[in-house]
Amino acid sequence: xxxxxxxxxxxxxxxxELFFSIYVIAVLVxxxxxxxxxxxxxxxxxEQLMEKQKLMEQVTRVLHDAHxxxxxxxxNIWQIDLWKGNFAITKCEKCGQNALWRLxxxxxxxxxxxxxxxxxQIVLETPRSKEKEMLKEEAKNxxx
Amino acid sequence: MQSAEEKVRKSKLLVAVLLTLLLIGAxxxxxxxxx
Numbered sequence: 590x591x592x593x594x595x596x597x598x599x600x601x602x603x604x605x606e607l608f609f610s611i612y613v614i615a616v617l618v619x620x621x622x623x624x625x626x627x628x629x630x631x632x633x634x635x636e637q638l639m640e641k642q643k644l645m646e647q648v649t650r651v652l653h654d655a656h657x658x659x660x661x662x663x664x665n666i667w668q669i670d671l672w673k674g675n676f677a678i679t680k681c682e683k684c685g686q687n688a689l690w691r692l693x694x695x696x697x698x699x700x701x702x703x704x705x706x707x708x709x710q711i712v713l714e715t716p717r718s719k720e721k722e723m724l725k726e727e728a729k730n731x732x733x
Numbered sequence: 734m735q736s737a738e739e740k741v742r743k744s745k746l747l748v749a750v751l752l753t754l755l756l757i758g759a760x761x762x763x764x765x766x767x768x
Contacts, residue, residue, distance in 0.1 A: 609764040613757055620753040629746045633738055 641671050644692070648677050651697050657681035658688050658702055676700075 624630050657664045662683030670676040675692035689700040
């Protein structure tokens with residue numbers, strides 16, 4: 590009887606471990622989901638804004654009098670993008686060319702001279718409304 | 734100097750971690766008791 594009980598206990602042992610493992614995993618998943626739902630895994634919005642402000646101050650200080658990579662002239666900051674990649678674009682006062690800078694390991698590095706997207710040369714006229722044309726024709730007829 | 738919002742956030746995080754450890758500990762106690 591005792592041997593039978595011992596055998597039964599040995600059979601039950603892995604089941605207990607399995608249940609305990611499942612329970613621990615479930616608790617950890619629940620804790621992770623709760624933390625994520627409450628927004629405790631990421632930094633608070635105020636802290637993120639402070640970081641962005643510090644980055645903005647840094648980029649205005651570092652790239653204020655940066656030299657143009659093409660002509661060596663003085664360039665000014667034209668655009669700053671701190672949304673995902675932390676990019677900055679400087680525009681040369683002398684040649685008018687742009688340079689793209691990127692923040693890598695707390696240093697602003699020159700990526701490449703940057704040419705903005707060309708604007709379309711042909712500008713299509715907006716179609717005039719029929720009512721306006723009718724009014725113009727009526728005015729012409731009245732004058733004539 | 735931490736802001737009040739930051740303190741609340743850290744205390745919430747601490748409570749969540751402690752609750753998780755408590756639940757795991759309770760589960761482990763049940764596991765030992767069942768064994």
